[in-house]
Structure formats: structure tokens, C-alpha cells
Amino acid sequence: MKLKTVIALFSVLVFLGCNKIKAPEKPDNLISKEKMVAILIDSKIIGAASSVDKRIMKENGVDVNTYIYEKHNIDSLQFALSNNYYAFHVKDYKNIYEQVNDSLEALKAAFKVQEAEEWKNTTKKEEDSIKAIQATKDSIDFAAKTGKSKIEINKDSIFKTRQNKLDSIKPLLKKGLRAHPKNPKLINPVSSK
Numbered sequence: 001m002k003l004k005t006v007i008a009l010f011s012v013l014v015f016l017g018c019n020k021i022k023a024p025e026k027p028d029n030l031i032s033k034e035k036m037v038a039i040l041i042d043s044k045i046i047g048a049a050s051s052v053d054k055r056i057m058k059e060n061g062v063d064v065n066t067y068i069y070e071k072h073n074i075d076s077l078q079f080a081l082s083n084n085y086y087a088f089h090v091k092d093y094k095n096i097y098e099q100v101n102d103s104l105e106a107l108k109a110a111f112k113v114q115e116a117e118e119w120k121n122t123t124k125k126e127e128d129s130i131k132a133i134q135a136t137k138d139s140i141d142f143a144a145k146t147g148k149s150k151i152e153i154n155k156d157s158i159f160k161t162r163q164n165k166l167d168s169i170k171p172l173l174k175k176g177l178r179a180h181p182k183n184p185k186l187i188n189p190v191s192s193k
Helices: 003-019 033-052 054-059 067-072 076-088 090-146 150-174
Strands: none
Touching (some): 033 054, 033 067, 033 090
């Protein structure tokens, strides 16, 4: 648990213990514990985001002071009364803050995984770029040594392969193979066996 939370809870307990204050009445429009967790998570996130760069928040039309209230369809009085009620009931308040903390930790872990994936994709692209540059350099070096580009070498290789295939069927053609009568691209078999 964070030090601020411990201090806040301790302060509430000391204040309540010393003054023997009656418990606040349950508000008519009490925010549920689940919704309170969601509100506190969003307020922590928006607070952290606004502390990093308020200009970006403003450019995207986010008013830090009213965003949470609008998103969760509540008003500041409803939140204050609900927060006061839960703060007096320490076990409930502690449970709410534990859920908030767990959720924020899970979000943090998820963002780290996402960040790692993005980094992996970025480095993969950089690695591919480096390989492409190296292949181009190798082609240039090869061309400088042989006087031919790799494309010319590949064309020569393809031509030689085709020539070898043609040479291998020439003896069959000499034996009298002739074109198939229905399809001239096909060759009649040498024997019926």
C-alpha cells in the first residue's frame, strides 16, 4: 500500500477516534463501490496524464476538472458525499483502494507488454532495413568485382537452367516424339505401355 494511502487512512482514524464523530448518513445517491473504483481509477489516470502534458489534454478537448464527472454521469457533490461515507467506513474504503491499486498495476503490466511488442516490431523493421542495405552493398561489391550485376548473373543462371532442360529432352525428340493431335503442346507417349 502506498504511503499516502496509509497516512490518509491513519489520519481519518485518528480524527474519528479523537472527536467521536457520528458516522455520516448514507447518501441517497451513494455511488456503488464498483463505480467508485472505476471513478478513482479514471481520476488517477487523468491526473497522471495531465501532470505529464496539460497541453495535449487541452488540444484533445479534455477538461481535467470535469472529465471524470461527465464520463461517470455524477456531480462533485455526489462524489464528495460518497467519498466521505466510504472514508468513514474504513474497511470498505480500504477494499475500494485495493481494487484501484490492483487495476492500475494490471494496466501498467499490460502497457509494458504492449510497449515491448512495439519495441520488438520497431527493432524488426530496423533489422530488415539493415539487411536490405547490406544486400544492396553486397550487390554493389559483387558488381564491382565481376563487372556484372546480380540481376545479370541471375538472368544467366535462369537461361542456363532452361537450356539444360531443353538439352535433356532433345534425345527424346530425336526418337520421334511428335505432338499430340488434339493438343500440340502435349507430346504423344513413346509407347502405349
